[in-house]
Amino acid sequence: xxxxxxxxxxxxxxxxxxxxxxxxxxxxxxxxxxxxxxxxxxxxxxxxxxxxxxxxxxxxxxxxxxxxxxxxxxxxxxxxxxxxxxxxxxxxx
Numbered sequence: 560x561x562x563x564x565x566x567x568x569x570x571x572x573x574x575x576x577x578x579x580x581x582x583x584x585x586x587x588x589x590x591x592x593x594x595x596x597x598x599x600x601x602x603x604x605x606x607x608x609x610x611x612x613x614x615x616x617x618x619x620x621x622x623x624x625x626x627x628x629x630x631x632x633x634x635x636x637x638x639x640x641x642x643x644x645x646x647x648x649x650x651x652x
Contacts, residue, residue: 580610587613588638590631594621614638 580587587610591603600617607615618628625631643649 584611584613586638586642587611588616588634589613590616590618590625590628590634592620592622592624592628593617594619594624597622 589603589607589610591598591600593600603615603617607613614634616628616630616634618624618630620628
């Protein structure tokens with residue numbers, strides 16, 4: 560693995576963890592592919608822990624597996640339902 564890739568994999572979660580959290584806890588969601596090699600589950604865990612352990616969906620796929628994952632669909636669907644209980648998603652403009 561190239562040195563800059565190793566550095567990016569180590570430093571991204573630490574960089575994100577140092578930022579102020581502007582999203583309320585009940586609106587934080589994380590999903591992760593257990594077979595993802597671009598963003599490893601270890602990185603996701605290092606992000607999840609300091610972010611106060613928000614709702615996490617893990618699926619047995621890779622980086623693009625989110626499109627076929629029922630766990631991710633349930634997580635995103637639940638998040639949208641919680642955010643917009645009346646079913647109306649506001650449109651910009």
